[in-house]
Amino acid sequence: MSGGPTIEELVKQAQALSPAERVGFIRRVCESDESLMAQALEALEEADKQTRSWDTIADDVDLEAATEAALTGQRLGPYRFLRKLGSGGMGDVWLAERADEEYQQLVAIKLVRAGIFSAQVHSRLRMERQILASLQHPNIARLLDGGRASDGTPYLVLEYIDGEPIDIYCDRRRLRMEERIRLFQQICATVHYAHQNLVVHRDLKPTNILITKNGVPKLLDFGIAKLLDTRNTPGALAVTHFGYRVMTPTHASPEQIRGDPITTASDIYVLGLLLYELLTGRKPFDFSCSTLSEMERLICEGKPSSPSALLAETARTSPELIADIAACRSTNPVRLQKELRGDLDNIVMMAMHADSTRRYGSAEQLAADLDRHLQGMPVSATSDTWTYRAQKFIRRHRLPVIAASAAVALLAGFAAVTFVQSQRIARERDVATAERTRAEQVSSFLVELFELSDPSKSRGTQVTAREMLDIGARRVNAGLANQPETRATLLETIGRVYKSLGLYGDSIASLESALEARIGVYGPKHLEVASAMVALGDALLEQGEHERARQLLDDGLAMQRELAGEQAIETAPTLLSRAKLAQRRGQ
Structure with a gap:
């Protein structure tokens, strides 16, 4: 047809x-x-x-209930039923013990539930038995035996795993983000092994991933797994259709919801869901008041918030909840959001991309990207720009870069001040003496500042970059009150260095003083004033004061375009800062 x-x-x-x-x-x-x-x-x-x-x-x-009471204590071959462990979509799982006195062993027995006689369900259990027989991996619960009871009910005898679901295990032990990622990477390796054996799990929810007391992850329940190649598997199921879209809706990919052909990309999506939950303690979609059809629409058509954005919203609406989530990760809410922002956001969202062709090509690639993140290396989930690589280099070599940046920034400030003075001397020879004096003051200021780190002058006391900047700021404000141009330039330079050290409060204070001094010298409309506005806006952006940062950046850009032209080189840093602001605000 x-x-x-x-x-x-x-x-x-x-x-x-x-x-x-x-x-x-x-x-x-x-x-x-x-x-x-x-x-x-x-x-x-x-x-x-x-x-x-x-x-x-x-x-x-x-x-x-009657079946459970009737089965408890009964035997199935050499095994005796002890208690029911749980129920799934097509059967029950029982804890049983070896009862033939050959040796002692606890096992898990999976039975088709009483009253379910569908040939399709029995076929699925046989398929699960075939899949487990083909998978021999230390992180997959082993198949020990299987067959049919005297009444024809099929069953599986599986390795009994005494463990906790992965999310509960992580929270109870307050595992840090890195520890959670390392555990998740083992799951990725296990799923990749299954994929190499042409098996898609299709139900990678936390309750199907148990962690033993020794911290070993075990992947369970291949009851709805699918063989990618069924040519050599008699009785294998065809592509799942409407009546048999068996799945856990909250942990299903868009392809599973739509009933599309299933590939390994479906497991990659659900691994992304699992990672999202392990990192944030939240699901990417709010299913609390959803019907099944609404859940399906959300998964297929909705666009989930990034992990850091979801936690930022949680911090605003439920401070107690975000505090509990952070505590379960041995951190605080601010640091947790900072850890997620950037690489981890991008990795999770790439794994969960609605377009299956845009996800990671394999679970192994996902695990490798997480490893690069932990090592401070560039990850494939972020566009490979030179600015991104520079940021990663700076994070790996933070202290040397900070020291070098402080020295370069101060030297650049000195060079800029000297250049300004020499230009004014050439144009205004009548103030040559005053300019020469100003340059000497700046030179003396910088020399005295750098002498603070000289062991012979500091008497063996190590002076940090922060202390140098604090002393410099005090000296500029106290000693250059009558030299507003020189004072403004040095305050802006010190403010920029403060920002590079992550001292945003000090940076903003210094840059506000620089802007005020520039306006006093040049008036409200000048390229130097625009530059100071952009520098202050950039610092406010890093501090998280987005609305005030937006106003300063917009005003600074408008002034630069008016005074220097639409395509002037001065606008480039401003446009970059505006783009960064838009990204932070999710625009």
Whole structure:
């Protein structure tokens, strides 16, 4: 039926009819395609069963309770049932012990739940058995045995994992961000192994990833896993259709929701979801009041906030919650948001990209990018610009760069002041003596400032860059009150160096004084005034005062364009700062 209705469409059309008419409708429409007819009828049966489940839920609960009581203490082959560990979409998992006195062993036995007789469900359990038999990895729960009970119910005997879900494990031990990432990288390696064996897990939620008391992650539940190549697997399931989109909606990729063909990219997306939760303690989408259809729409059409943006919003609306989240990561809210901003934001959002072709090519690549982040190296999730590489270099070599930057900035300030003085001397020979005196004052100021770090002058006391700048700022304000041009230039230079050291409060104070001095010398409209406005706006941006920074940057840019032209070189740093502000505000 090339070009005909899909199975989903057929089932929807059939369910619009009365129950007595549905099967006949499917048979009539699919008369020429027996394979499609069989799949559609099976999908219709499952869809109807889900609809009917609301009317029979009380009976199901009683039946499950009775079954649990009946099974406890009973034997299945050499194993004795101890207690039910949990239930999934198609069966129950029991804790059992070896009871034939050959040796002692605890195992987990997975049974199809009583009352479920669908051939599709039994086929899935057989598929899970085949998949687990082909996967031999220290971080995947091992298949020990399998078969059918005397009544024909299929079962699996699995390695029993005494552990906690990965999110609970991390929070209870207050693991730091790096520790969580290292644990997550082991999950990536395990998923990559499964992918290399042509298996997609499709249900990588925290409860399917247990961490043992020794800190070893174990991947569980391949009940809805899919083989990418089924040619050599008799009885393998075809592509999942409408009636069998088995999944955990909160941990499903857009392709799973839409019923598209599943590839390894689907697991990459869900790994991104898992990493998001491990880092932030929150889900990227708010499903608290959503129906199933609303959840599906959010996943397929919604655009999640980046991890740092979500926590910034949480800090504004729920300070107690963000404090608890940060405490579970052995940090504070401000530092947590700073750790996420940048590389980790980009890595998570690339893994969760709505376009599967834009995600990481493999789980191994995702783990490698996280490793580069931990080492302070550039990551592939960020555009490889020279400014980005420079930032990463500075972070890896912070102290030498700070020292060199302070020296260069002060020397550059000295050079700038000397240049300004020499130009004024050439143009205004009548004030040559005054200019020469000003240059001598600046020179003396810088020499005295650098002598603070001379061991012979400091008597062995090490003077930090911060202390040098504090002393310099005090001397400029006290000693150059009658030299406003020189004072403004040095204050701006000191303010820029403060900013490079992350001392934003001191930087803003120094740059505000520089702007005030420049306005006093040149008036309210001058390129030097515009430069001071941009420098102050840049410092306010780093401090997080975005609205005030925006006003100064906009005013400075307008003044530069008016005085120097639309394409003037002076506007380049201003445009860069405005772009940085827009990115910080999520625009």
